[in-house]
Amino acid sequence: METWDIRSLPIEPHHPQVLRSDDETRAIAIQLPAGEELQEHQVHERAYLLVAEGEIEISGDGRTVRGGAGFLSHFEPAERHAVKAISDARLVLVLSPWPGVGHPSRRAEKP
Numbered sequence: 001m002e003t004w005d006i007r008s009l010p011i012e013p014h015h016p017q018v019l020r021s022d023d024e025t026r027a028i029a030i031q032l033p034a035g036e037e038l039q040e041h042q043v044h045e046r047a048y049l050l051v052a053e054g055e056i057e058i059s060g061d062g063r064t065v066r067g068g069a070g071f072l073s074h075f076e077p078a079e080r081h082a083v084k085a086i087s088d089a090r091l092v093l094v095l096s097p098w099p100g101v102g103h104p105s106r107r108a109e110k111p
Contacts, residue, residue: 004029006052006092016093025096032056032085040082045095047075054089058082 004019011017011031019027026045032038032054040060049058051071058065058073060081067073075081083091 006090011090019092025094028093028095030091030093032083032089032091034085034087034089037082037084040080042078042080043075043095044077045097046077047079048094048096049073049075049083050092050094052090052092055086056089056091057084057086059084 002020006029009017009029011029013031013033013036015031017029019029021027029052030038034054049072051067051069053069055066055068056071058067058081060075060079065073066086
């Protein structure tokens, strides 16, 4: 068993911390300062984003939602979205399967 207290980890802005990464899943802790944004992007994997502290605004698919501590969002592979910190936010991002189909690290693989 592995455990983490996300709120007490020494995570610096702009330096995400990989909590766990294996052949199936990657979990990453992120510190996003108030007013900063993970600009519109997409990932190759299914993504879950959990707010551990602070408040964020997510935009994508023609809508915008806000959430605070305890808010969980899900994104399909290749779903475009942006995340903005309304206040200093501590986030946990889970990507699965890791790495997803089309991920640059898998380009050398043959089907």
